[in-house]
Amino acid sequence: GAVVSQHPSWVICKSGTSVKIECRSLDFQATTMFWYRQFPKQSLMLMATSNEGSKATYEQGVEKDKFLINHASLTLSTLTVTSAHPEDSSFYICSAWRLAGAGSTDTQYFGPGTRLTVL
Amino acid sequence: GNSVTQMEGPVTLSEEAFLTINCTYTATGYPSLFWYVQYPGEGLQLLLKATKADDKGSNKGFEATYRKETTSFHLEKGSVQVSDSAVYFCALTPFGNEKLTFGTGTRLTIIP
Numbered sequence: 001g002a003v004v005s006q007h008p009s010w011v012i013c014k015s016g017t018s019v020k021i022e023c024r025s026l027d028f029q030a031t032t033m034f035w036y037r038q039f040p041k042q043s044l045m046l047m048a049t050s051n052e053g054s055k056a057t058y059e060q061g062v063e064k065d066k067f068l069i070n071h072a073s074l075t076l077s078t079l080t081v082t083s084a085h086p087e088d089s090s091f092y093i094c095s096a097w098r099l100a101g102a103g104s105t106d107t108q109y110f111g112p113g114t115r116l117t118v119l
Numbered sequence: 120g121n122s123v124t125q126m127e128g129p130v131t132l133s134e135e136a137f138l139t140i141n142c143t144y145t146a147t148g149y150p151s152l153f154w155y156v157q158y159p160g161e162g163l164q165l166l167l168k169a170t171k172a173d174d175k176g177s178n179k180g181f182e183a184t185y186r187k188e189t190t191s192f193h194l195e196k197g198s199v200q201v202s203d204s205a206v207y208f209c210a211l212t213p214f215g216n217e218k219l220t221f222g223t224g225t226r227l228t229i230i231p
Contacts, residue, residue, distance in 0.1 A: 004162060032217070043123075044208070044221040093162070097217055108219065110155075110163035 003027055004096045006111035013084055014119055020080045021114045023094030029074035030096035034108070035067070038091040050077040084118040091115050121146045125209045125222035132199055132229055140194040140225050142183075142209035150211040152176075152185050152192040153219070157206045166194075166207070201229045 003026040013019050023033055031052045036044040048069050049057040056069035066088075068080040077096075081088050093113040126141040144150065151170045155163040167176030169185035169192065176183050181196045192209060209222040 006162075034218075041223065043223045044219075046218060046220075049218070095163075095219075107165060108217070112160065112162040 004109045004111040006094055006114050010115040012117045015085050016083055018080055018082045019084055020078055021092055023077045023111050025075045025096040028098050032097040033077040034095045035079050036093040086118045089116055089118045121220045123209050123211055123220055123222035125225055129226040134201055134229055134231050135198045138196040138199045140207055142192045144190050144211050146211055148214045150213050153210045154183055154194050155208040199229050201231055204229045
C-alpha cells in the first residue's frame with residue numbers, strides 16, 4: 001500500500017524554540033494532506049488541512065501563527081511549531097489524501113506520527 | 120457537530136476469542152464510516168469501511184455493519200490472533216467531505 005513518512009519520529013526541544021515536522025508521501029502525489037494532534041488516551045484532533053500551492057485551512061481553535069503549515073510540493077508538507085511551550089507537547093500525525101485511480105477509491109494514508117516534548 | 124464514541128479500553132482477550140468493539144456516531148446526513156488500526160510503531164491503516172446504510176465492511180476477518188437505525192458501526196472478529204494486538208479507531212467522514220472525525224481509540228491486546 002501507499003506509504004507516508006514523518007520526520008523526525010520524536011523530538012525534544014527547549015521552551016521558546018521552533019520545531020519543524022515533515023510529512024512525505026513516498027509513492028504517490030498528494031494535493032491534500034492533513035495534520036492531526038493526539039493527546040494521551042484521546043482521539044486524533046484535526047488541526048488543519050494542507051493544500052499544495054495554497055494556504056492551509058485551520059480548524060476552529062487552532063492558532064495559525066503558532067502552527068505554520070507549508071505544502072510546497074505534491075509530496076511534502078511541513079508543520080512548524082513556533083515558540084514551542086510545554087503545553088504543545090503532543091503526538092502529531094499527518095495523513096495524505098490519495099485520489100482514486102481506476103478500480104479503487106480515495107483513501108487517506110497516515111504517517112507514523114511525531115512525538116514532541118517541550119521542556 | 121459530528122462525533123464518534125467507541126468503547127474504552129484496554130481490551131484484553133485470549134487467542135481465538137470473539138471480539139466486539141462498539142462504536143456509535145452522531146452526524147447529519149449520511150456519513151461514511153471507517154475502522155482504522157494502528158499497530159505498534161506504525162501509522163494508522165484503513166481496516167475497513169462502509170459508505171451507506173446496511174453496508175458491511177470486511178477485511179482480515181474483521182467485519183462491521185453500518186446500522187443507521189442505531190447509528191452504530193461495531194467491529195467484530197470471530198477468532199482473534201496475537202497479531203491483532205493494536206489500537207483500533209472508529210471514524211467517520213461527512214457526506215461529500217474527506218475530513219475524518221475519530222473516536223478515542225481502543226487498545227486491544229491478545230494473549231496466547
